[in-house]
Amino acid sequence: MSYNILLCGVGGQGTVLASKLLAAAAEKKGEIVHSAETIGMAQRGGPVTSHVRIGKDAYSPLIPKKCADLIIAFEPSEAVRNLDYLKEGGAVITNEVCLKPVTESLNPTGYDGKEMTEYLRKTIGNLVVLNADELCAELGSSKFFNVAVLGVAKGADFLPFSEEDLLSTIETSVKANFVEVNKKAFLHGVEVGKNNKSI
Numbered sequence: 001m002s003y004n005i006l007l008c009g010v011g012g013q014g015t016v017l018a019s020k021l022l023a024a025a026a027e028k029k030g031e032i033v034h035s036a037e038t039i040g041m042a043q044r045g046g047p048v049t050s051h052v053r054i055g056k057d058a059y060s061p062l063i064p065k066k067c068a069d070l071i072i073a074f075e076p077s078e079a080v081r082n083l084d085y086l087k088e089g090g091a092v093i094t095n096e097v098c099l100k101p102v103t104e105s106l107n108p109t110g111y112d113g114k115e116m117t118e119y120l121r122k123t124i125g126n127l128v129v130l131n132a133d134e135l136c137a138e139l140g141s142s143k144f145f146n147v148a149v150l151g152v153a154k155g156a157d158f159l160p161f162s163e164e165d166l167l168s169t170i171e172t173s174v175k176a177n178f179v180e181v182n183k184k185a186f187l188h189g190v191e192v193g194k195n196n197k198s199i
Helices: 015-028 076-081 102-106 114-123 142-155 163-173 176-195
Strands: 003-010 033-039 047-054 068-073 086-095 126-130
Touching: 003 015, 003 076, 003 086, 015 033, 015 047, 015 142, 015 163, 047 076, 068 076, 068 142, 076 086, 076 114, 086 114, 086 142, 114 126, 126 142, 142 163, 142 176, 163 176
Parallel strands: 003 068, 068 086, 086 126
Antiparallel strands: 003 047, 033 047
16 A cells, blocks of 8 residues: 555644544554654644655655645645645545634734635545534534544545544544544544545
């Protein structure tokens, strides 16, 4: 197997946990896996990019440009900013809900993420657009988007793991009192992903 997944968002959205779950699932299958994060002022809402490389052909933890099979974006502008990593024919899953940077409150530009989402719709053929608030409404918090979006990726056939691989990883990698709600988030995402396969 050879598969490259790039996850991007901003600090506090859970991109690092999502990447760790993917890496752990790959390791459980006996795959060689490399992962790394590039973090810019993450605690202040800065960009966070996680690279997960699976397979013996990955010689370094960072994905080269034009080599990502899948980009999972937690924020639309981060999806656009990282498109250079996507390979031809690769897939993108993005949250359409924007998280405005601090600079927006200091010098308002009207950024709401819609222009970024429209650009993605025009540019990417294999695209799933999600609304984190709607996706996680029944879970009580959009903080579970990081696990729910992995379910969407699985349901849409964008991940090289089984549901059981990922559920097992959630059971062993998430704090015990959050295991059941995260499993629920993942399975809910799977069903949403199945309905979005053709988008």
